[in-house]
Amino acid sequence: DAGVTQSPTHLIKTRGQQVTLRCSPKSGHDTVSWYQQALGQGPQFIFQYYEEEERQRGNFPDRFSGHQFPNYSSELNVNALLLGDSALYLCASSYPEFGRSPLHFGNGTRLTVT
């Protein structure tokens, strides 16, 4: 049973560019959440997708957008990259119970913006 898979594992981009990160949820899960984790910090909630719609959003600018596909996989898009966007981006899948369902995390995409 495959867990949460994320691609790519590492990515280097230049300021101002755009990036797309991808996530496949654990089998049986239909809810995908995205988190940003700076070095030595806890994950910060970006948004959550359920039934192909954004259900919850954290305190992130509109440069951060996402999508969920009918097969429950998801993408995170970041436009106009800033140096401060360098971080580990984690995808987590779960059942849809608001905040109660344990999250199953992927190993993340390490994004470096130069």
Next chain:
Amino acid sequence: TQLLEQSPQFLSIQEGENLTVYCNSSSVFSSLQWYRQEPGEGPVLLVTVVTGGEVKKLKRLTFQFGDARKDSSLHITAAQPGDTGLYLCAGASPKLIFGQGTELSVKP
């Protein structure tokens, strides 16, 4: 804005010692989860506590949820090098928000 404060932020101990990590907030959470994260990997769930005053044990790890559901603690007995990692608490509000983590290093 709901915040979860973890303390200490860093902890370096010798194998065999005991330790406690704290997770505090001014907000009430419907449930609280503890995760452990190793370098290069995503966080892995250790436990979920739901009821105020609840105590859960996972081998040498003991988790407690405060009576008012605003705080929690993680106690490790006889720490081992394999316990090394970043310990994260997360509260349901309803979205899951994380504390900043406690970096634990257990030296042999």
